[in-house]
Amino acid sequence: MLLLQEFNIEIRDKKGAENLVAGHLSRIEREDDPVPIKGKFPDEKLLHITTPTPWFAYICNFVAASQFPPEASRLYKERLQNDAKYYIWDDPYLWRLCNDQVIRRCIPDTKINSVLQFCHATPGGNHYGSTRMAKKVLDCGFYWPTIFRDAYQFVSTYDKCQKAGLAISRRNEMPQQPIPFFEAFDVWGIDFMGPFPVSNGYSYILLTVEAIATKINDAKVVVDFLKSNIFCWFGVPKALISDQGSHFYNRAMYSLRHKYGVVHRIATAYHPQINGQVEVFNREIKKTLQKMINPSQKDWSQLLEDALCSHRxxxxxxxxxxxxxxxxxxxxxxxxxxxxxxxxxxxxxxxxxxxxxxxxxxxxxxxxxxxxxxxILRKEFQVSQKVLLFNSRKLHSRWDGPFVITNVFPYGAIELKDEHTNNTFQVNGHQIKPFHE
Structure with missing residues (x-):
């Protein structure tokens, strides 16, 4: 009867004399029967209906009939007897008196997921975290021993909540990897600043630790700057570091690097720390110019050399x-x-x-x-692991994906694959988190 308590059924006994249809059908004689009668029955285990036993089955049996489970140890019987005093059997449900002196209905394992789904994803659930959701389950008058653990597991694996989770912070960064030491002028970082208010026709600043004002930010400006201000003054470097901007990653830059034998290191998207020296230089130049320019902000191009002199x-x-x-x-x-x-x-x-x-x-x-x-919080990623990628757009899910890791590089870079398009791309481990299925 315990197995039938979750169903709303009613069994009625009807006399054979009143059930004429069933009685007539059972008495009809059939002359030819194409299906032979089997004398042997299949193994009864094949026809046995397996249903999960509720977590409170032993408690219910003890409360209702003072019966212990077979082969139970003495210690288990003592614990069961001690726990049973908090439970009340009111056919067909088992109730528990909780610590806050509220009586709540015990929920079988088969109903736990539906209760969590209702308290989390329905309009009244509001997609709160695991603690609030567990308390909401208790407020609804339901109980089972692992409410908080199951609520945490449910929220952790809920797709929409994973993608709308907390934004990344400094604690999510990967271990720092300082740039190796080189001879002077062997490695240059390069970046654009701007656009700024137009000053004598200039709107951008191209920086490498040196800096010049430029009217536009395109590949030709970058190539001319490298030739005239870097290669001719300080010699051909061994490597350049830049972001993935089209003014740095293009055919003209490829031809220049191929001609002079310069290695080009590309920073992963949304991770400027890879080109950290130039980013620090950007910040210092901006602060210096802010203190030097007029309120109209039209003279910054004339004061750029003074700001550079101060930096040097x-x-x-x-x-x-x-x-x-x-x-x-x-x-x-x-x-x-x-x-x-x-x-x-x-x-x-x-x-x-x-x-x-x-x-x-x-x-x-x-x-x-x-x-x-x-x-920082230590994070380890494995090939074939599914992860979510941080996306800072407003009113959208903060995390996109899931993506599959195809390669883990030694300095924090992770190669991801989009299973829908089969495209691969690299990001920094700072921007991803594990996806729980």
């Missing part, structure tokens, strides 16, 4: 000196300084100064990495 001659903690000194091997000559005989000795200090700068930079980056990695 300012002491940098990672280097232990100013960028100007590591390049020209002497202090900057201000208006009151005079060039002296010490210039000959400063030239001899070139290697010493640069080695000192490299060592200072290595120590500083090591400290920053150690501090950064202590603040």
């Amino acid at each position: 001659t300012t002491y940098r903690t990672p280097l232990g000196m100013s960028p100007y000194r590591i390049v020209v091997i002497k202090q900057y000559n201000l208006a009151y300084d005079q060039a002296g005989k010490q210039r000959k000795f400063q030239l001899q200090e070139l290697d010493k100064l640069r080695l000192e700068a490299y060592e200072n930079s290595r120590i500083y980056k090591k400290k920053v990495k150690r501090f950064h990695d202590q603040q």
Whole structure:
């Protein structure tokens, strides 16, 4: 009878004399029967209907009939007897007196998912988190022992809630990977700033640690800048670092790199930390210009050189000196300084100064990495794992996907595959989270 309590059925006994139709059909004689009668019956286990036993079956049997489960240990019987005092059997339901002195109906395992679905996804559920949803189940008058655990599992695997979860933060970042140390001018980061209010026809700033004002931001401007301001002044670098902008990633840039043998490293989308040195330079130049320009903001192109001079001659903690000194091997000559005989000795200090700068930079980056990695949540991803990708658009799901991981690179980059289009692309591990099915 316990198995039938979840169904709303009524059994009525009808006398054979009153059930004339059934009695007539049972007495009709059939002369030919094409189906032979089998003398043997199949194994009774094949016809056995298997139904899950409710979690409260043993409690119900004890409360209703004082029966213990067969082969139960003495310790289990004591625990069952102790727990049973909180339960009330009121045919056909079992009720429990909870800690808040409210009597709630016990729900069998087969109904748990439907109750959670109702309390979470219906208009009254409002897609709240697991704790609120569990309390809502209790407020509805239902009970089972694992409410909070099941609510957490339900919310964690609910598709829409996963895609509308919390935005990424610094704690979700991958372990920091400082750029390796190179000789001066071997690696250059490059980026565009703008558009700004038009100043003498200029709207953009192209930066590499050097900077120039430009009227537009296209591939021709970038190629001309690299040739005239980098390659001809500081020599051909070994590598360039930039974002995925069309002004950096194009056929003209490919021809230039192929001609001079320069490696181009592309930063993953929405992760400017890969080109961190240029991003820091962007921020400093913006702050400096904000303090120097007029309220009309029309003179920033004229003041750009002054802002660059301030940047070059300012002491940098990672280097232990100013960028100007590591390049020209002497202090900057201000208006009151005079060039002296010490210039000959400063030239001899070139290697010493640069080695000192490299060592200072290595120590500083090591400290920053150690501090950064202590603040983040460790994440590990595996090939073939399904993940969601962060999307910052408003009024849309914050997370897109799921996508399948096809490759895990050693420095935080993850290659994803869209199962619908079979397209693959790379992102930083900071922007993804596991997808729970």
